[in-house]
Amino acid sequence: MDTFKQISAFVDVATQGSLSAAAAREGVTPAIIGRRLDALEARLGVRLLIRTTRKLSLTFEGTAFLEDCSRILNDLANAEASVSLGGVKAAGHLKVSAPAGFGRRHVAPLVGEFLESNPEVTVNLDLSDRLVDLVNEGIDCAVRIGELSDSSLVSLKLGEMRRVVVAAPAYLARTGTPRTLEELARHECLSLGPQRGWTFSDPERPGETVMIKVSGRLECNDGAVLHEWSLAGMGLSWRSMWEVGRDLAAGRLVPVLDELAAPPVGIYAVFPQRRHLPLRVRLFMDHLKNTYGNPEYWERQA
Numbered sequence: 001m002d003t004f005k006q007i008s009a010f011v012d013v014a015t016q017g018s019l020s021a022a023a024a025r026e027g028v029t030p031a032i033i034g035r036r037l038d039a040l041e042a043r044l045g046v047r048l049l050i051r052t053t054r055k056l057s058l059t060f061e062g063t064a065f066l067e068d069c070s071r072i073l074n075d076l077a078n079a080e081a082s083v084s085l086g087g088v089k090a091a092g093h094l095k096v097s098a099p100a101g102f103g104r105r106h107v108a109p110l111v112g113e114f115l116e117s118n119p120e121v122t123v124n125l126d127l128s129d130r131l132v133d134l135v136n137e138g139i140d141c142a143v144r145i146g147e148l149s150d151s152s153l154v155s156l157k158l159g160e161m162r163r164v165v166v167a168a169p170a171y172l173a174r175t176g177t178p179r180t181l182e183e184l185a186r187h188e189c190l191s192l193g194p195q196r197g198w199t200f201s202d203p204e205r206p207g208e209t210v211m212i213k214v215s216g217r218l219e220c221n222d223g224a225v226l227h228e229w230s231l232a233g234m235g236l237s238w239r240s241m242w243e244v245g246r247d248l249a250a251g252r253l254v255p256v257l258d259e260l261a262a263p264p265v266g267i268y269a270v271f272p273q274r275r276h277l278p279l280r281v282r283l284f285m286d287h288l289k290n291t292y293g294n295p296e297y298w299e300r301q302a
Contacts, residue, residue, distance in 0.1 A: 002039070003043075005036055006036045006037070006039055006040035006043075007040065007069050007072070007073070008026070008073070009022060009026070009033045009036035009037055009040070010036075010037060010040055010048060010049075010062075010065070010066070010069060011066065011069050011070055011073060011273070012025050012026065012033070013033060013037065013049065013056065014049070014058055014062065014066050014273075015066075015070075015273035017056060018056060019033045019034055019037075019051075019056075037049065044065075046059075046061045047059050047061070047062070048061060048062035048065055049062055067154070070154045070273060071154065071156075074154060074156075074277060077277060077282070089118070089120055090118045090120065090121050090278075090279045090280040090283050091118075091120035091121060091280065092120075092121060092122075092278060092280055093121075093122045093123075093124065094121055094122070094123045094124070094140050094278075094280045094281065094284060095123075095124045095126065095137075095138055095139050095140050096111070096123060096124070096125050096126065096139070096140065096141055096142070096143070096284070097125075097126045097127075097128065097132045097134070097137075097139045097141075097142035097143070098125070098126075098127055098142065098143040099127070099128075099129050099143070099144070099145065100127040100128060100129050100222075100223075101129075101223045101224055101243060102143070102145060102240070102242060102243075103125065103127040103143065104127060105242065105243075106242060106292075107125065107127075107143055107288075108125060108127075110287060110288060110291055111123050111125055113287065114283070114284055114287050117287075118280065118283065121280050126139065129221070129223075134153065134270070134271065134272050135272050140271060140278070140280075140281045141269050141270065141271040141281055141284065141285060142269070142270050142271070143158070143267065143268070143269055143288070144267075144268050144269075144270055145161060145240070145265060145266070145267050145268070146265045146266070147265070148268060148270065153270040153271065153272060153273070154270065154271055154272070154273055155268045155269065155270045156268065156269045156270075156271075156285055156289065157266050157267070157268055157289075158266075158267045158268060158269055158285070158288050158289045158292040158293065159266075159267045159289070159292030159293050160264035160265065160266055160267065161240050161241060161242055161264055161265055161266075161267055162240070162241045162261060162262075162263075162264045162265075163199070163238055163239065163240050163241070163261070163262065163265065164238070164239065164241060164244070164248075164255050164256075164258060164261050165198065165236055165237070165238050165255070165256040165257050165258075165261075166230055166236070166237060166238075166239055166244050166247070166248065166253040166254065166255055166256060167230065167233075167235070167236045167237070167253065167254055167256055168230060168231055168232065168233040168252065168253060168254070169233075169251070169254055170233035171188075171233040171234070171235060171236070172254060172256075174233070175187060175188075177256060178236075178256060178257060179257075180203075180257075181200060181203070181210070181212050181257070181260065184198075184212060184214055184236070185214075185215075187214075187216070187235065187236050188216040188217060188218070188234065188235030188236065189214035189215060189216040189235060189236050189237070189238075190216060190218050190219070190220075190226050190229050190230060190234065190235045190236065190237040191214065191215075191216060191218070191219035191220075191226075192219070192220065192221065192223055192226060193219060193220070193221040196211060196213070197211040197212050197213040197214060198211070198212050198214055198238040199211050199212075199262040200212060200257065200260045200261065200262055201260050201261065201262055201263070203260060209262050209263070214236075214238075216235055216236075218234060218235060223239070223243065226239070227239065227243060227244070230244075230253060231247065231252055231253065236256060241298070242298070245298070267292055269285045269288060269289075271285075
């Protein structure tokens with residue numbers, strides 16, 4: 001019990017920003033919260049928080065520990081809910097954010113399925129390729145693909161997705177097929193806005209990746225437009241399998257440099273730091289995870 005209280009105090013202080021706010025949440029005094037933190041750091045033998053009279057900040061070890069602890073507390077809440085649901089039903093409003101293209105094809109249909117099973121829930125689905133501010137915009141959870149940069153959010157991995165370089169057969173017949181990464185420099189590469197580059201498995205260092213800066217005369221901030229340009233034979237593009245799988249299966253697009261494709265990237269649900277997630281949020285994320293984690297789902301999309 002002492003260990004659980006110490007971890008809860010640490011998560012509360014880190015997410016609330018002060019001992020007094022964490023104490024108010026727990027219904028105890030700041031001194032008690034402080035003693036719990038001191039005991040936790042003493043037991044672990046590391047400093048988790050840097051505390052001054054004006055500021056509280058996480059150490060490197062504290063940042064990593066916070067992510068693990070938040071996940072553990074959330075898993076515990078889910079475990080309690082799974083054995084105590086009984087006649088309890090999810091209800092209330094759920095606001096979800098997702099990338100526009102992926103959201104149209106792979107989130108919106110699952111929202112419909114979720115509502116069929118949870119008739120007392122209402123959903124607002126926000127589809128946007130911008131990086132939304134979950135806290136200030138009142139978003140319960142967001143679906144994100146690839147590297148996560150915001151350490152203030154908790155994440156749940158839902159599945160994986162591979163990205164490939166593709167081109168229309170007509171384009172390759174006209175320009176030839178690149179066989180090495182260096183040959184990309186002489187090709188028209190369609191860019192999603194000012195991309196940093198395309199990621200591949202490093203041919204010289206097995207197990208590592210390399211980013212190749214590409215260029216071309218066309219770029220667009222809309223992935224659907226890049227998809228159409230690719231089909232029209234206007235250049236090479238680096239797209240996710242969820243977007244081009246059907247075209248590859250039908251022969252409308254052809255994979256290029258597939259043997260150097262980078263490892264899959266994660267599909268995540270991210271949500272603000274909270275002690276207890278509403279049941280509707282937990283059930284919706286479970287629905288996404290059960291779907292995206294099933295290989296047969298992606299096979300049906302191809």
